[in-house]
Amino acid sequence: MRLVPIQYVKAGSFLAKTIYDDKGSILLREGVKLTDGYIKRITQLGMFSMYINDEYSEKEVEDIIKPELRQKAIKTIKETFYSLEKFNLNVGKNSFKDKILMAERERYFEDINDIVKEIMEELLSKKTVLINIVDIKSIDNYTYQHSVNVAVLSLVLGIQLQLGKKQLNDLCLGALIHDIGKALIPHDILYKKEKLTEEEKNTLQDHPIRGYDFLKGSLDISAPARIVTLQHHERQDGKGYPEGRKEDEVNILAQVVAVADVYDALTSDRPHRKALSPNDAVEYIMANGDKQFNYEIVKAFSKCIVPYPEGTIVRLSNGEIAVIEEVYPNFSLRPKVKIINKLNKEIVRDLRYELEIVIEGPEYEIV
Structure with missing residues (x-):
């Protein structure tokens, strides 16, 4: 596969x-x-x-969470966003309808908390948890699929960082709703394919504040999770938004979500650009440790990320084409590979020991 x-x-x-x-x-x-x-x-x-x-790749690529749970989470996030949009458009017009929409909103937040519990139970039950996102995003569902991916990525990172269970719960919840403020951004800005004007860019960058302000009145969303929605675009060097916080001024959970958010965005195809290869995305994040991201979190990320799952076909720096045979914890960029060759010779390379060879990227056309 x-x-x-x-x-x-x-x-x-x-x-x-x-x-x-x-x-x-x-x-x-x-x-x-x-x-x-x-x-x-x-x-x-x-x-x-x-x-x-096909004949080149026989290994099963397993998702880190069950497909049924992933679809359930995506559906819940999507319905929550729609509910928030309705509430925002109608608030203040009819007090009776306001109460109905408020009750609907709180019900969806309860559902999200249930999803968090299910994701945590699934990941915490595994002996070894490596980051391997295998869902296929569509244009229409990108925001909701991205939210679920960021939650899973963040939780794996949190486990690697040995955060406590309460922190992991707040982390997963905050990551699931980190972009909820985008439901309060006009669609013509949010889904614009052309380059945004400076004014439109400023409006889009308001989404952390809009999301945080909206969540203030909800008893179902913990304070640390709300902080994640506000601070996930802040940077270590103070050049992020909305408040230009830096280093320890940024909540640690928001710092974790920042790494997960950027990785998933970089490795996703978008209408205006193609996805980066997982390898290039990992290199970008590692190169920006201590400038954009918390360096300790980046180190933890590098230990649990799997840019190329077993079964992926890759191009090596020596010109060979190979299938990933086995991925090793803490050495995800140095897997064992099997060379594809016309003579069908069984050539296996363990890149942990052949340090002069590196993976250049995925290969899709095999001749």
Whole structure:
């Protein structure tokens, strides 16, 4: 199984991971033989990649949380955002309707807290937790899928940092709703494909304050989680927003979410730019330790990230094409690989010991 950009997928391949539409319903089920029509339809829905099975990559790529839980979390976040948009548009117009919308909002926040408990139970039950995000984002659902990814990434980082259970709960909750203020930003700014004007950029950068202010009255959202929504765009050097805080002035949970937020954003395809390779995204984050990010958190991140899961096909610096065979904790960029060659010779390299060879990036066209 391997993740392939849509432009490289060929008819006759077999789908390796079920694809869901923006409502969480099954669009194409795992195992279906892909046709040109299927591929065209998936492209039209704004999906940039899919998992396929072929002769080069046989290993299963498992999501860090169950697919059912991921879809449930995405649906809950999406409904919460919609509820917040309705509340924002109608507040003050009708006191009776205000009460109904307020009750609806609180119900969704209760649902989010339940999702947090489920994600925590799943991750804390694992002996070894490495970051390996395998969901396929669509344009329409990007914000909600991103929120769930950031929550999972943040929680894995929090476990690596040995945070207490209460802190992990606040971290996961804050990460799930870190972008909730975007539900209060006009759609024509939020989804604009062209470059934003300076005024529009300033409006977008208001989303942490808008989200934080809106959450103040909710008893279901803890104070540390609310702080995450306010401070997740602050930087170590004080050049972030909305308040220009730096170093220890930024809540530690918000510092964790900042790393997870940027990693998931960089590795996601967007209409205006292609995703960075996981390797390039990791290098960006490591290069910005102590400037944009907390250096200790970056070190923890480097130990638990899996840029190339088992089964990924990669290009090596010596020109060889290989399949990732085994990933080692704390050495995720130095896995064991099996070389693909026309003679079908069994050549295995353990990059922990062949230090002159590095992974240059994923490979999609094999000749």
